[in-house]
Amino acid sequence: MSTRSRSCSCSRPKCSDFGLGGVSPSVYVTTQCPMHYGVYLAYRILITLYLLGYFLYVFIVSVRPGGPYGGYFFIYLTNWGYILMLVYQICALWNIIVYAAFMKPAGWTSDDVPWYFFHRGQWLLFNMYASVAILLSLLYWGALYVPGTVDLYYDINFHTLNGIVALIEIFLSAMVIRLLHFIYPFMFAVAYVVFAGIYYAAGGTDEEGNPSIYSILDFGANPGLAAGLAIGAVVVVVVVHILIVWGLHKLKVLIFDRCCPSCFPNENVENRDPVELEGDSQELKV
Template sequence: MTGKFVASCKEELEVRNCGFAHLPAEEFVKSQWQTRTKSIFFLLYRLALAIFFTGVVINSVVVAVERGEFSKYFIYLTHWGILLCMGTTIMGAILVMVWHFHPEYSEKVCNSDEMPNAFKIYWMLHNITLILSVCITIIYWAILHNESMPVDPNNILIHACNCVFMFLDLIIVAYPVRIWHVLQPITFGLVYCIFSVIYYAADGTDR
């Protein structure tokens, strides 16, 4: 038992797992409990999740406009996070729709020895979005939030629902989690840090 665990860990830590090679590719368009290649229920789930996060982004923009804060909308990591949630779930829904309604495409993918680039991009986005959502939720509620900040629907949607729904999505999907892929959200975090340093060095403000 221990030997198998150690062997599994060694295999997971191989450098080749830094990349996006994974077969069968159909695991990116199905749930882990799905027995058939296609499922209308998984398609509806993907569409519902994409619509939900699109609504969250629209609501956050409306709130920012009403408060006169839209000019600063894109400087916050929270908004980067929910925009990524929207983009990732929309791409996931599109991939499942194409898989469901274009059998010639799904057949081509199933017969290929290489995963499509669209699937690789989606995998990377999902990795970044998941970790970013968890970090945003923990940092906000554990460090930034105070009694003067309202716990209104918008606050819950962008600082809690993002993490909850992305984590639930991780449980539902069939494709694996790679340890080396943690480098992707770390890189994204560094990009945001560089952006913030440049922004504030150029006399940018958050108000």
């Protein structure tokens, strides 16, 4: 494989870039920098079990009689974001288990991995999760955090760990991040804003009886402010995807291209020169 700069072979965004295709499914079971599958699998298992265990603990404690949230656990954006992260990690773990436990022992190489539903599911979930997680972390610690009001360990897990894990995934995984995939976190943000509006219109309250999920999102007392913040949040999540998620992905490509050309396996077709792809077209099984 040629070691020419992949970072300079970027093409202009096209309509097909909104979709979830055009790359080999092997990128969902490999890391950007070569790593033993046992190590990668161990990472996936540990992070997924920890996130799942802590989520179940918080959920059970929160919704039990006398708990802090009761039946209101699912109205908060933070919890939506954590659940999204957890589902992504479960999907990513499933994909690597299927490959490491069944395909690899059967003699399959990473080039032989076929497309199936969970590959696109992992890609879709990551595009939604990463931007939302980073935005939630920045927004909470930058504007909403009040010392002593919430357990610090909870804050770290629900308002910090999600953003840190997203950054780790950007640099660790060989998964491609596209500029036009801002549409997915945009759709997630719109979905929550619509939910919040419907919830308010239907007379929903928070666990303390307040007529809004968040005080700054009170469509009754401050409809203009609430609408402005809702629109602003939708715009900002797109900016986060472009400047941070996609930007860090391109930085990763640049760094690995300069320092470790072998970290661009044949299967990562989106980060390779089109001339190279023509010569390797028979090797890719997508």
